[in-house]
Amino acid sequence: MGGGRSREALVLRAKESIAKGSLSFSVAARLFDKPTRERAYLLYAWCRRCDDIADGQDHGGTLKLDNSSPQDRVEAIRILTHRALDGQPTADVAFDAxxxxASEAHLSRELCDDVIDGFALDAEGWRPRTEADLMRYCYHVAGAVGVMMARVMGVPSDANETLDRACDLGLAFQLNNIARDISEDDAAGRCYLPEEWLAEMDIPPGQHMKPQYRPQLVKLAKRLVDRARLHDAAARVGAGRLRFRQRWAILSAANIYGAIGEEVVRQAEFAWDHRIHTSAFDKAGHVIAALKETISGSFEPQVMPEYSRGKLLIAARMAGPVAEPPRSPLRDEGIRRKED
Known part of the structure; x- marks a missing residue:
């Protein structure tokens, strides 16, 4: 495992990746105990690299899709991921990470494929028709990552209640992200607002960023954030089952990402004039608030979210695997990447 690189080298490169790609996750990860922190770095590096390959990015930012086939990019992600899981070198430090x-936390190929299936949906130009479609997508790109993160923290594979809550946290993060990134996604030709929601607001397809529809868009963004709040509240119950430092880190991340959604709601029609982020001062405040909640405990939510991990897994399995693209040189000849 590790593609022939030492574990120390992989952790160092992964730490550099999280510091460059996400200050929010980097701040929260520092609160973990050392073994969990290092594993979180390794997992993040893979998630970030997959996202960058799929969207032609470098540690996030504006989507820069090139002329290469989106399906081929996803196929490359899947091939490299499977090689890494099989203990084979990939010549890419993030996949080796x-x-x-995966060998340390016993991450399954099925979980990894669940995440990659989210990239495959984007590669197809997929858009959600219903709220259920939206939530299934959120499971693929974030809920499944939440489950993987729980495994990284040592949660057993049969601790379904805790894994369900970890999935809820991923769903909350993604819903807040979608609310924040509506304008950026539109610029890249993507829309994660369900078609039924747009029709309900009398917004024609592809027109939701037009100024005349901004009041309706504010309502839809609030709907996303309201759903995120439900999943966030459920996730906090699961955090209570973790060890102290793990609980503090997870609650800190929940506070920071929750604040993004709340700021979208607060800024209303101006929320997409610039990219919303939390300042270093605000992050410190969220970490302190998380410490207090870690000590006092979280409140049990009065209402649980409609879309549970079990429900979303059934929907994902019923939808089946995303159709594979025609055979390409990537499949026939393998991936040849220059040594990083």
Whole structure:
């Protein structure tokens, strides 16, 4: 495992990746105990690299899709991921990092494929028709990552209640992200607002960023954030089952990402004039608030979210695997990447 690289080298490169790609996750990860922190770095590096390959990015930012086939990019992600899980070198440090953390935390190929299926949906130009479609997508790109993160923290594979809550946290993060990134996604030709929601607001397809529809868009963004609040509240119950430092880190991340959604709601029609983020001062406040909640405990939510991990897994399995693209040189000849 690790593609022939030492574990120390993989952790160092993964730490650099999270520091560059996500200050919010980097701040929260520092609160973990050392073994969990290092595994979180390794998992993040893979998630970030997959996202960058799929969207032509470099540690996030504006989507820069090139002329290469989106399906081929996803196929490359899947091939490299499977090689890493099989203990084979990939010549890509982020995928080798996955191989390392997967061997330590017993991450399954099925979980990894669930995440990659989210990239495959984007590669198809998929858009959600219903709220159920939206939530299934959120499971693929974030809920499944939440489950993987729980495994990284040592949650057993049969601790379904805790894994369900970890999935809820991922769903909350993604719903807040979608609310924040509506304008950026539109610029890249993507829309994660369900078609039924747009029709309900009398917004024609592809026109939701037009100024005349901004009041309706504010309502839809609030709907996303309201759903995120439900999943966030459920996730906090699961955090209570973790060890102290793990609980503090998870609640800190929940506070920071929750604040993003709340700021979208607060800024209303101006929320998409610039990219919303939390300042270093605000992050410190969220970490302190998380410490207090870690000590006092979280409140049990009065209402649980409609879309549970079990329900979303059934929907994902019923939908089946995303159709594979025609055979390409990537499949026939393998991936040849220059040594990083």
């Amino acid at each position: 996955l191989g390392q953390v």
